[in-house]
Amino acid sequence: MKFNFFTSVTPETAFLETILAKKDYELWNYRQDLLLKAPQILMNCLHYERSISKNLRNAIIERLASLQAVSPEKRQEKPSLLISDIDNTFLSSRDPRYESNSTPYPGIKELYKALLHGNSNDDLPLRRKASLCAFLTARPGQPLFKHFRPLSSKMKKITSDALRLAGIALEKQLILWGDFLHCLPQPGSMYKSLGKGKIANFDKFSKLYADYQFIFFGDNGEADIDVARAMLRSAGAAMSAIFIHDLKNLSPDEIKQFAAEGIFIYKSIIDAALIALTKELISHEQALDIARAVVNETDNSHTSSDDKAITAFNRRIEAISLDLQRLHQQLADPEIIELIKRINKKHLLPPSLSSDLSYS
Secondary structure, three states: OOOEOOOOEOHHHHHHHHHHHOOHHHHHHHHHHHHHHOOOHHHHHHHHOOOOOHHHHHHHHHHHHOHHHHOOOOOOOOOEEEEEOOEOOOEOOOOOOOOOOOOEOOOHHHHHHHHHHOOOOOOOOHHHHOOEEEEEEEEEOOOOOHHHHHHHHHHHHHHHHHHHHOOOOHHHOEEEEEOHHHHOOEOOEHHHHHHHHHHHHHHHHHHHOOOOEEEEEEEOOOOHHHHHHHHHHHHHHHEEEEEEEOOOOOOHHHHHHHHHHOOEEEOOHHHHHHHHHHOOOOOHHHHHHHHHHHHHHHHOOOOOOOHHHHHHHHHHHHHHHHHHHHHHHHHOOHHHHHHHHHHHOOOOOOHHHHHHHHOO
16 A cells, blocks of 8 residues: 555555444444455554554554444354464474475365354354454564565565465465564574564454454464463453464373363364364364365375385375274264275385385
């Protein structure tokens, strides 16, 4: 958006001032439409646009927070917003089991979809429900200082390109960007600074949707455990679920300790679906949809022909097979048996062994 020299008012300021002029229900519906059609615009104008005055920013935040009392949603379940970390949570970045850093974990999109819809038969119009996934990253969007902008833009492009390769339409996607300062190390650990950046971003975002409940997905490779605990402190009952991808092979006792805090540790997508099913966050059929997606997307995956890559791929297949067996124990659904047969057929023979067999 460009500055208007004739009116001395930026388009961002004009847009925000129209929000203040709207009445309660009109504003509630307008915000829902924005969330579906242009989800980035409120965060951009309120928190990433430096020209907005502090008074106007605070007035808008206070006005949007008041919607919690006037929301036309009169059912027990609030609409949901799912907040997801990107690397090692949505994308398999640096995960040794996967070759590509821009590969979404098989079944992750179906899992997010199920959790956003919930296990009810709620068929409210999409405009009213307006559930959405937002990506939370400490990587910079618009830096405060000009001399940080070239490096920040490069870091932002890396993230944007990875999401595009994963099939995410960025023009319809909400991304909660950090700042370059969040990427600077602090005494003790760089991850502490990254975590603080994510927490600050979530606090800003959650105030715009005070009538919503939130679901968080992260991993325990960096600072997401700290982020999750901060979310529980600041949002409290509005946090309907927190899932953390286990990259450190935690013990069963450690997993129980986190569960007591309200943080669910999962080792795979089907494991997360089992937890969600047990907690009645998703239905039997939704759990099956997630299992189907895991198998289908693994069917469509490709791996290189070297022994190391094939060994890693076969370990994934074995893990998925075991997960499906656990799911079958829970659901006792005959379709899962067919999924197990399908996934077991995906085992690959390493080239070295294939060569040996060809001469035998």
